[in-house]
Amino acid sequence: MDVDLxxxxxxxxxxxxxxxxxxxxxxxxxxxxxxxxxxxxxIGKSKVEGVGIRILYNGQLLFTSTNRLSRDAIKxxxxxxxxxxxxxxSLGRIKGLGEAQIGNVSYEVKALxxxxxxxxxxxxxxxxECYKHAVACLKEATLGSFAVAYRExxxxxxxxxxxxxWVESKVPRVSLLFNFVLSHPQRGTIQRILxxxxxxxxxxxxxxxxYDLLAEExxxxxxxxxxxxxxxxxxxxxxxxxxxTGLIAHESAGHPMEADRIWxxxxxxxxxxYVKPEMLGLNAFNNEFATVVDDPTMPKSYGFxxxxxxxxxxxxxxxxxxxxxxxxxxxRWTALLFKTTSNGSARSMNxxxxxxxxxxxxxxxxxxxxxxxxxxxxxxxxxxxxYQEWNIDDVRWGQRYVGxxxxxxxxxxxxxxxxxxVVEFTTKAFYSNIVGKSKNLxxxxxxxGKGEPPQGVPVWFGGPEVRLGKMRLGxxxx
Amino acid sequence: xxLDLFEVGRYAIKHSKEVGFTESAVSIRNSERTMxxxxxxxxxxxxxxxxxxxxxxxxxxxxxYLVGGPIKAIExxxxxxxxxxxxxxxxxxxxxxAPLPEPSGRPLSGLVDHxxxxxxSRVAGSVYSLIDACLKEGAERVAGVLDAGxxxxxxxxxxxxxxxxxxTYVTVYSRAFKGDNxxxxxxxxxxxxxxxxxxxxxxxxxxxxxxxxxxxVDVGRYSAVLxxxxxxxxxxxxxNASSAxxxxxxxxxxxxxGPGSKVGSEELSVADxxxxxxxxxxxxxxxxGISTFKKSIIEKGVFKxxxxxxxxxxxMGASTTGNAGWLSPHPWNLIVEAGDMDEDEMVRxxxxxxxxxxxxxxxxxxxxxxxxxxxxxxLLLYVENGEAKGSVKRLRVADTFPNxxxxxxxxxxxxxxxxxxxxxxxxxxxxxLVDNILFTRPEI
Numbered sequence: 001m002d003v004d005l006x007x008x009x010x011x012x013x014x015x016x017x018x019x020x021x022x023x024x025x026x027x028x029x030x031x032x033x034x035x036x037x038x039x040x041x042x043i044g045k046s047k048v049e050g051v052g053i054r055i056l057y058n059g060q061l062l063f064t065s066t067n068r069l070s071r072d073a074i075k076x077x078x079x080x081x082x083x084x085x086x087x088x089x090s091l092g093r094i095k096g097l098g099e100a101q102i103g104n105v106s107y108e109v110k111a112l113x114x115x116x117x118x119x120x121x122x123x124x125x126x127x128x129e130c131y132k133h134a135v136a137c138l139k140e141a142t143l144g145s146f147a148v149a150y151r152e153x154x155x156x157x158x159x160x161x162x163x164x165x166w167v168e169s170k171v172p173r174v175s176l177l178f179n180f181v182l183s184h185p186q187r188g189t190i191q192r193i194l195x196x197x198x199x200x201x202x203x204x205x206x207x208x209x210x211y212d213l214l215a216e217e218x219x220x221x222x223x224x225x226x227x228x229x230x231x232x233x234x235x236x237x238x239x240x241x242x243x244x245t246g247l248i249a250h251e252s253a254g255h256p257m258e259a260d261r262i263w264x265x266x267x268x269x270x271x272x273x274y275v276k277p278e279m280l281g282l283n284a285f286n287n288e289f290a291t292v293v294d295d296p297t298m299p300k301s302y303g304f305x306x307x308x309x310x311x312x313x314x315x316x317x318x319x320x321x322x323x324x325x326x327x328x329x330x331x332r333w334t335a336l337l338f339k340t341t342s343n344g345s346a347r348s349m350n351x352x353x354x355x356x357x358x359x360x361x362x363x364x365x366x367x368x369x370x371x372x373x374x375x376x377x378x379x380x381x382x383x384x385x386x387y388q389e390w391n392i393d394d395v396r397w398g399q400r401y402v403g404x405x406x407x408x409x410x411x412x413x414x415x416x417x418x419x420x421x422v423v424e425f426t427t428k429a430f431y432s433n434i435v436g437k438s439k440n441l442x443x444x445x446x447x448x449g450k451g452e453p454p455q456g457v458p459v460w461f462g463g464p465e466v467r468l469g470k471m472r473l474g475x476x477x478x
Numbered sequence: 479x480x481l482d483l484f485e486v487g488r489y490a491i492k493h494s495k496e497v498g499f500t501e502s503a504v505s506i507r508n509s510e511r512t513m514x515x516x517x518x519x520x521x522x523x524x525x526x527x528x529x530x531x532x533x534x535x536x537x538x539x540x541x542x543y544l545v546g547g548p549i550k551a552i553e554x555x556x557x558x559x560x561x562x563x564x565x566x567x568x569x570x571x572x573x574x575x576a577p578l579p580e581p582s583g584r585p586l587s588g589l590v591d592h593x594x595x596x597x598x599s600r601v602a603g604s605v606y607s608l609i610d611a612c613l614k615e616g617a618e619r620v621a622g623v624l625d626a627g628x629x630x631x632x633x634x635x636x637x638x639x640x641x642x643x644x645x646t647y648v649t650v651y652s653r654a655f656k657g658d659n660x661x662x663x664x665x666x667x668x669x670x671x672x673x674x675x676x677x678x679x680x681x682x683x684x685x686x687x688x689x690x691x692x693x694x695v696d697v698g699r700y701s702a703v704l705x706x707x708x709x710x711x712x713x714x715x716x717x718n719a720s721s722a723x724x725x726x727x728x729x730x731x732x733x734x735x736g737p738g739s740k741v742g743s744e745e746l747s748v749a750d751x752x753x754x755x756x757x758x759x760x761x762x763x764x765x766x767g768i769s770t771f772k773k774s775i776i777e778k779g780v781f782k783x784x785x786x787x788x789x790x791x792x793x794m795g796a797s798t799t800g801n802a803g804w805l806s807p808h809p810w811n812l813i814v815e816a817g818d819m820d821e822d823e824m825v826r827x828x829x830x831x832x833x834x835x836x837x838x839x840x841x842x843x844x845x846x847x848x849x850x851x852x853x854x855x856x857l858l859l860y861v862e863n864g865e866a867k868g869s870v871k872r873l874r875v876a877d878t879f880p881n882x883x884x885x886x887x888x889x890x891x892x893x894x895x896x897x898x899x900x901x902x903x904x905x906x907x908x909x910x911l912v913d914n915i916l917f918t919r920p921e922i
Contacts, residue, residue: 034805036726039573042805045562047547050529063525067548073528081526084512087599091521091606121568144846145728181728181846191728191844265517267621268653268662269899271838271855352527389843393872394855398920400874402843402851420843422918424874429922452515452623452899472921475697477849477877 006160020056022161026351038131050351060092098335100342102165102311111201144183165311190225197445199304228419237381242442245463252427253292254359256396259334271394285323285431292320296360302445303360303459314344349455363462367437381409400424422474438465487634501537503635511627540571576792581639583763589645591669608679615683622652639767647758651898654686661685666897693868701831708837710896710905722790723806731848742779742883752810757904759811770800812905817889826864833859848879
């Protein structure tokens with residue numbers, strides 16, 4: 001990392017008339033292995049490295065980047081974007097960026113087993129074993145498709161701002177994704193996409209107990225395929241698993257509380273929000289169980305960081321707190337607009353991406369019950385443990401989740417599997433209708449998409465098992 | 479520092495042989511891009527990018543290794559190759575391996591608009607006319623993007639391909655708001671046309687300004703006129719599923735519905751056309767150096783075949799379709815054949831259903847079965863006996879692709895060139911009239 005080059009970019013921008021400038025070196029080194037059954041399809045390594053420069057100039061926010069790491073290239077980029085900004089000068093109304101607690105710091109996630117701890121052939125042999133474990137536990141179905149995508153990522157960043165920030169970081173990550181389709185001549189097909197990921201080194205793979213977990217998933221999904229019946233049509237108690245409630249927290253708490261979305265900056269892309277600026281503090285759900293946190297500082301998490309991409313110190317944010325709309329996710333631009341200070345939520349996917357408000361690790365807080373206690377007094381209900389299909393509307397209100405591994409609950413116990421139960425409800429209906437939460441907080445990884453050009457950033461989402469009041473299940477086309 | 483792409487490419491091929499690779503290909507992408515983003519009638523950010531990115535396809539005895547990164551000088555290729563050679567020794571022969579083909583492709587000409595290449599500030603400035611046009615239609619506020627760029631792409635292979643193609647592109651979309659209503663429109667091309675940019679604003683504003691009382695409808699099956707925005711999104715999903723690699727990985731409905739299967743109504747024909755120079759996906763040669771050509775994906779409702787590179791073709795006993803991707807074949811430009819209906823006539827044909835302007839967030843429950851849902855957004859009108867009776871908010875289409883495609887009753891004569899956030903592959907699409915689609919909404 002050439003720190004002098006970053007300082008040059010900032011100094012040159014300021015000399016050119018910028019009110020504020022920041023330059024971020026950002027390297028994403030990735031290795032990816034794609035396998036089909038137990039055979040390698042391809043192996044690729046990519047190095048995405050460059051400098052992103054953001055400038056506040058004459059009421060405009062300008063962003064430029066290059067992977068040509070020289071002073072000449074950077075000067076050319078800055079001159080170019082300033083020129084384009086001048087063409088549109090009368091449309092710029094940005095007053096500035098908010099004051100914030102910015103860092104002068106260097107931090108690193110130390111891998112217990114670094115990414116090069118094992119040679120690549122050993123890693124591939126371990127991935128091949130996954131297929132054997134999946135096949136070995138099938139009884140009646142066949143494995144119609146089986147694919148594995150293994151990815152290692154090393155992210156290195158260095159940020160210099162004109163108001164004094166210097167933040168250097170290094171975070172390794174590992175992710176593993178399975179896609180399998182089980183087929184049966186009479187029962188059709190069923191598909192599961194399973195993702196594991198975190199920050200750290202190869203020790204993460206040990207902790208995931210990959211073979212056991214995969215075998216467990218294949219067994220459970222096969223049972224749903226072979227024995228699954230139609231879900232009930234009458235209203236029933238609904239219990240959602242951690243995988244589902246985590247996604248709900250991400251989609252219907254994290255996204256609608258992003259301040260740039262609330263202002264309208266993403267209106268033409270990912271949409272706006274049911275939340276309006278004046279609703280901050282509103283008791284929207286009237287339910288003490290409705291507490292959602294976004295916390296970038298969780299060790300080993302996929303969305304881990306300690307300082308954001310504007311140099312602001314990260315901290316846990318209570319987005320919803322006991323049913324209230326408690327805190328928006330801010331970068332420094334939205335913080336000034338909303339007359340507050342940034343809470344360190346600015347993230348960029350790579351050097352070519354501007355920092356915008358993003359989630360990190362978002363979760364619905366756990367409760368006190370064991371799972372057994374949560375369902376013990378349900379006469380007839382449905383438990384949706386995992387999902388495949390989901391979506392939510394562009395203001396983050398109406399949403400749908402289609403269950404994958406799902407069961408009937410009868411007389412307080414899990415009973416026969418059911419296929420494709422659908423819950424389709426509003427954000428208010430979900431958070432207002434939580435009647436109990438288990439103490440089992442679990443996390444799941446994802447790549448959250450937002451921005452233009454689209455930026456996918458690593459996140460975790462999590463939650464406990466949640467019991468809702470009675471509802472009628474939605475419709476699914478078999 | 480400026481690098482000569484031919485010098486870089488030839489050096490890379492020569493050096494790869496010296497290192498010990500048995501085959502190689504090099505792609506070099508040199509790009510300049512500007513994007514203007516606006517919301518609430520004001521500029522939110524002007525972004526510009528300048529990039530040189532090199533990717534290497536390296537083979538040693540059937541073992542495949544891909545590597546990509548920026549280079550500052552030609553010597554950087556040496557480090558990339560020697561590190562790759564250290565790694566490739568430990569790999570096994572790829573299931574997908576097939577020898578690189580003899581090159582046959584030629585670059586297309588006429589893909590460069592010198593206004594975009596040399597005066598991108600003028601292109602960026604057209605955002606003014608978009609916003610003005612939108613507000614004149616009655617919209618209160620508008621958001622959107624103008625994205626324009628110049629790309630030079632060069633390909634070299636150890637089979638002798640030495641190809642270079644350059645092109646420009648512009649993609650514009652806007653979303654207009656009036657009260658609780660919103661409209662959206664899109665345009666994309668290889669050439670700048672300020673009148674078209676302005677139309678993106680006026681049409682979005684027009685749709686946002688259609689005000690009808692909100693009505694409630696039951697979950698159920700309805701007819702629908704789908705605009706080119708939502709239909710292009712669905713066609714993108716279908717075309718991606720036609721990639722042979724997606725099928726091999728179990729991420730495609732064409733696992734179940736193979737070539738020759740009837741997956742749509744006779745009215746539906748979809749082709750991949752890289753030779754359509756008006757659309758930004760145009761390309762004269764694929765990433766293996768093969769000539770690209772127009773081919774049917776769906777013809778009169780029948781799935782004609784997968785998109786292949788030479789590797790997936792060899793594995794599946796087919797011929798390459800000129801759609802490489804070194805690993806994954808992909809479409810270039812999608813063209814939906816026009817129908818014979820007027821846009822107004824299509825709405826008049828609806829007895830009980832909807833006019834759907836736009837959608838987002840399409841997700842599968844099961845790729846192989848084609849079971850999916852997607853959420854409507856922007857203008858959604860409830861239509862009875864050919865007349866709009868009211869507006870509805872954010873219903874969901876929850877169905878299967880074979881069912882939706884098989885129930886297409888008609889398509890419009892007019893077609894539109896679409897590319898935006900939800901439609902990554904440039905698509906020329908008409909309005910479509912579809913029967914028997916399941917619409918759902920939140921139960922509580």
